[in-house]
Amino acid sequence: MVLVQKPDESGTNSRKGGTSEFKDHLLTEKREESDSSSKKEMTTKKFVVFLMKKFGMSKGKAMEEAFVHPNNRKIIMWLKKEIPEASFIAINDLLRHPDHAISQTSMLKEHSIPPSIRLVGVEPLNLKTNIKLSEKHKLPLVDRLEQMQFFMSKSSNVETNIETLKEKGLDPKQFVSALGASPSEFREFLDTPPEERTKLYHPIISRYKFLDDAMKKHFEYLITRLRPDEEKAFKEIEMNIEGNGGTTKNEMWEIFKKHVEHRHPGAALARLDVNVSYLVKDHGLERWEEMETLLNRPDLLHKYNGNSNRTLQ
Numbered sequence: 001m002v003l004v005q006k007p008d009e010s011g012t013n014s015r016k017g018g019t020s021e022f023k024d025h026l027l028t029e030k031r032e033e034s035d036s037s038s039k040k041e042m043t044t045k046k047f048v049v050f051l052m053k054k055f056g057m058s059k060g061k062a063m064e065e066a067f068v069h070p071n072n073r074k075i076i077m078w079l080k081k082e083i084p085e086a087s088f089i090a091i092n093d094l095l096r097h098p099d100h101a102i103s104q105t106s107m108l109k110e111h112s113i114p115p116s117i118r119l120v121g122v123e124p125l126n127l128k129t130n131i132k133l134s135e136k137h138k139l140p141l142v143d144r145l146e147q148m149q150f151f152m153s154k155s156s157n158v159e160t161n162i163e164t165l166k167e168k169g170l171d172p173k174q175f176v177s178a179l180g181a182s183p184s185e186f187r188e189f190l191d192t193p194p195e196e197r198t199k200l201y202h203p204i205i206s207r208y209k210f211l212d213d214a215m216k217k218h219f220e221y222l223i224t225r226l227r228p229d230e231e232k233a234f235k236e237i238e239m240n241i242e243g244n245g246g247t248t249k250n251e252m253w254e255i256f257k258k259h260v261e262h263r264h265p266g267a268a269l270a271r272l273d274v275n276v277s278y279l280v281k282d283h284g285l286e287r288w289e290e291m292e293t294l295l296n297r298p299d300l301l302h303k304y305n306g307n308s309n310r311t312l313q
Contacts, residue, residue, distance in 0.1 A: 047073045054080055055088040072098060079105065083115050087267030090117045093274050100124070111135070113151070114144065117270045122152055129155035137162060137172050139179075146177060153180025161186045208276070208285045209246035216242075219284035230275060233259035249276065 044066050051062035065088070069076060075098050079091050082105050094101040094117070104120040104127065111131050113119070119127065130151045134141060141147045150158075160183040162172050168190060172179065178186065210216040216238070223234040233256045240255060241247045253272055261268040279285045 043073070047077070050077055051088070057088070069095075075102065078102075082109065083117060083120070086117050087270075089267040090270035093117075093270060094120060107131070113147065116144070116148065118148060118273065119151055121273065126155045127151055130158060133158055133162065139176050140173055141176065150176060150179065157182060157186075164190065206287050207246045207248055208252075208280070208287055209241060211286045215283065215286065218282075219279060222279055222282055222284040226275060229259045229263055230256075230271065234275070234279075252276065 047066045048059065048062040051057045051065055052059060055062075057065065066073070072095050075095065076088075076091055079094065079101060080086060083091075101120055104122070104124060105115045107124075107128065108115045108119060113131070130153060133139070133155070134150065139150070141150055158179045161175070161179050161181065164183065164187055165172050165175060170190070178189070181189075210219065219234075219238065223231045223238075226234065236255045236259075237247065237252050240251060249272070253269065256272045257268050260271060276285070280287050
């Protein structure tokens with residue numbers, strides 16, 4: 001389940017103390033660094049050592065990145081501390097909107113949710129609303145995958161589906177993994193007697209296709225701007241789209257990771273997200289939503305029979 005992300009248009013001043021304090025701290029350090037060139041030089045050396053130690057960069061590459069990021073060094077160090085598994089490429093992508101990255105990470109921490117690159121990229125109001133809903137209804141998000149699935153869901157779907165469950169006297173805790181589904185499909189599923197259910201609905205997923213030959217040609221042009229290994233991956237993805245009339249993000253990922261993951265371990269999925277968003281925004285791909293189904297899975301269906309406390313994994 002993937003959402004097209006938007007930059008934070010609401011600003012960051014409304015966030016609680018952590019964000020503003022951190023930004024004030026950065027401003028103070030920048031003023032101090034400008035007081036003497038020797039002090040700035042020491043800061044550069046410290047940052048180079050950090051890049052070499054935390055990201056496994058060569059000294060030459062670390063020196064290059066240190067001079068590319070004279071104003072974001074402290075943010076990079078802070079984000080790496082808060083999201084230890086994040087690669088440099090993934091963090092670098094977040095720096096397109098540094099205030100957004102700071103505020104989102106701080107908000108997740110405030111609510112005891114482990115920050116991740118993908119959650120930090122969720123549209124701010126959507127993430128904030130889903131956090132409130134999870135706390136209000138005491139929803140059991142049992143693992144990190146389920147957390148990501150829930151918090152990345154469309155919040156309006158979650159709110160509507162919870163209201164539907166309340167109308168039927170059902171407990172939302174038993175349906176956590178399906179709360180992001182479209183309201184019409186969710187109602188259809190609930191109205192089907194448990195013993196007659198032959199399919200299990202999952203939250204809405206995104207599919208991608210070319211609307212016409214002009215869009216396909218534009219796609220082919222846009223991917224020439226990507227890194228060579230990424231361009232090669234998207235050429236294969238293009239063949240998959242043509243052969244099947246469209247593709248999902250999961251199908252893209254199976255292709256993309258073959259070409260990219262070995263070069264950027266831990267960052268390939270974030271790179272895929274960024275590239276797909278770029279292609280959709282620049283009209284190289286058309287995105288639409290549909291309900292994913294798993295047919296004839298009674299081993300999973302019993303988890304939604306109204307008596308189980310378990311949720312779909």
